[in-house]
Amino acid sequence: MALQGPVPVTFAMVFPHGCYIVGEVEPVKDFDASSNGRFVQARDKQTQELVWQVAVMDGDPTLKPAQKTVAVKILAPVQPVPPAPMPGLPFTPVEFDGMSVTPYVNAAGRLAYSIKVHEMHAPRQTNQTNQTNQTAKVGKDAA
Template identity: 45%
Template structure:
């Protein structure tokens, strides 16, 4: 049995306390940028669509050592539109649709570290749920 390169995961398993959008930006293709190309936005290898990086804050204090920021890439013809902020705040809760994870090894530094790359097919305002994610 072959294991898929991108492993489907439930949003609730990756972000049990939810997630909040910090920003959306074009994913930069560093090889194109170094070559001096005009269009330096990264493209999806399967569809050819532009890739967008959605930066989110994970409010779970024990989830990730060192940083609460997580980046999730999305392929879309136009920049994804984020949900409206919660009333009276700047916080934009988000739920990712079609979330996948790809494990990889980050060998930049004194020792190799396990890392994860996240992709999603869409995003939306969170549905009403129970448990920790609704808190």
């Protein structure tokens, strides 16, 4: 099969309704290398970069509560800093770049996905205002 390993995806494909940080950015433990109380941080098998993890809540309103929170692994040489909280919001919105998913079968025998990213940042401003203005202009010109 030609498709092997992590599958590149975009943020909009994985989180079309956005997502929100609901946990701390933490190092991922390498269970094979850690022993006798000594913590060894995991490294990505392909890039050898350190692996960090953050829990995020998917903004999709149709998901069941148990499906809303997922772990996102961040590959970075130093601990990533989450975006600043936004006033008036209970959770901090976040976006990711350099995303990939790796399918696997979990302990319950169900298909699951590991989400890895290379960058975490605050959501970028959309051009929704410009799109609305363009639509209004096209509608006006057509009349």
